[in-house]
Amino acid sequence: MRVSVLAFVIGVVLLVVGLAVSIALHELGHLVPAKKFGVRVGQYMIGFGPTIWSRRIGSTEYGFKAIPLGGYISMAGMYPPSPKDTARAVPGRQRAGRAGGGFFATMVQDARAANDETLLTDEDEHVFYKLPVFKRVVIMLGGPVMNLLFAIVLFAILLSGIGVQTATTTVSSVSECIIPADAGRTECGADDPVAPAAAAGMQPGDVVVAVNGRPVETFAEVFEVIQNSPAQQISLVVERDGSPRTLTMTPIAVPRAVTDDAGRVVTDANGAPVTEQVGIVGMRQEVEYLRQPIWAGPAAAIENVGAVSGIIWQLPVKVYETGVSLFTGGERDPNGPLSVVGAGRLSGEVAASDAPILNRVAGFLGLLASLNVALFVFNLVPLLPLDGGHIVVALWDGIKRTWAKVFRRPPPKPVDATKLVPVTFVVVIALIGMGAILILADIFNPLTIL
Incomplete structure (x- = not known):
């Protein structure tokens, strides 16, 4: 239990670190072209909240904040400066905005005031809004x-x-019997039928090369024939120790819920799951990573x-x-x-x-x-x-x-x-x-x- 809890915590921490790296790269994608185009960048921060570490290099302060769920860079002049008449109307950065004021008007004026603080002078050229359009688009x-x-x-x-996990045509295990899905056990009982694969002599390590006379390259092809042949005899050619062997077996028919294209269980007019009969033989395939x-x-x-x-x-x-x-x-x-x-x-x-x-x-x-x-x-x-x-x-x-x-x-x-x-x-x-x-x-x- 302790091991799984520790592994769970490690997984969460890794995701947080991965997210922080993703945010850092995102902001770096803004920072590099901004500096390349001459925009003055005041801060490059990973996270929100209180600053836990920072260092100024040139005109930019780089740092980390307490909550690593975001980040930002502050560029000078993200917006044009406030209109001259508005600036004179609000000396000392008083909240004004449009005539009559109001909540949203105050928000607009506050945004303008905050933006104006990033401008050194009206002639400041190291600002975002003065860049050509294509440079602003590249930065964003x-x-x-x-x-x-x-x-x-x-x-x-x-x-x-x-690589991608791929089911091969090599048999990894063969069941002794077929246990009903709702039996709630894993051990064979006296009334459980012998697995068709075991009865036919299938062994772990066998490589299926053909089903019903048709060559196969993936286990999906084998699985499809087996599922579509409930209570019908099929033949499999397997390669064992370098020699081909032909095995015959009859898949046992078992009920399976029908699903739609989205993987949802299909129900009838009464809300009961719709089922179909499919064949199983009681064998598993080896899975390997294919690059x-x-x-x-x-x-x-x-x-x-x-x-x-x-x-x-x-x-x-x-x-x-x-x-x-x-x-x-x-x-x-x-x-x-x-x-x-x-x-x-x-x-x-x-x-x-x-x-x-x-x-x-x-x-x-x-x-x-x-x-x-x-x-x-x-x-x-x-x-x-x-x-x-x-x-x-x-x-x-x-x-x-x-x-x-x-x-x-x-x-x-x-x-x-x-x-x-x-x-x-x-x-x-x-x-x-x-x-x-x-x-x-x-x-x-x-x-x-x-």
Whole structure:
């Protein structure tokens, strides 16, 4: 018990460290191009809350904060400076905003005041908002792209370095009998029928080379014929000690629940599970890791981007469904969203499982890679304060400037994204609410691999 608890804790810690590395790389993706383009960066921080360590190198303070669940860099002049008349109207940084004030107007003015503090002078050139559009887009894309590249590296290690678990045509074990699935025991009883594979003389180490006269290369082909032949005699050609042998057997018919394409059990009009008869012979196959081509890692990352995008664009609906399952105790969608608590729990379960070490390492790498794909997709959502929102603002600024140039009009003022602070506030509140629902669901109605 102590060993499994310790392994679970190690798994959670590894996920936290992996998340911190992912965040560090994300912020590095912003930092490097920002400095390359001459933007003054005041801070590069991993985490939130109180600072536990920091060091200033040049004009930038690098450090770690107490809660490693996020990060940021502070760039000078993320937004244009406050209008001159507004600045004069609020000496000493008094809260003002639009005529009549109000909560959102105050928020806009506070955002402008905070932004103005990053500007040395009105002529300061080392600021973000004065960069050409493509440079601003490169800076904001840098973070998500780093997460995608990290995911590609992790998937490459997983698929090309470790490999994919593949069922071979080599027999690993042969059962003595067929025990009913609902028997609740593992020992053979007097009434249990002899396993067809054992009765036919199948032995561990046999390599199946043909079924019913058709050559096979994977165990899936063998398994398909066996399942589709309940109570029907089949012949298998196996290779044993370098010599072929032909074995005949009749798979025993057993009931199996019918599932749909999503893996859910199909039920009839009365709600009872629909079953079908399938054949079994009582043998297991050997499983080994087969290394994939080097391009398998990028392909897997791109495939995951598509899958995660489908979840992200339906996030409010998915979170609502998760909330319903939380309060009703219903089964959660295994392909639904997770909070960092749920990801940590899965990482702990992977580490504490009885699987071989290599399997656990592979499970952790897959989880961390998928998490980075989620960070990539999520940060590209075109809403502030996410990176995608800043990209949209930069592109809109570029469109305005191009329009003015085409029609020979005076250059427009830079787009003032501080006016979108009320929208940003609503987005942040929505994200906090959805995050809270997912955390509660991951605590009280978690997804599990065990």
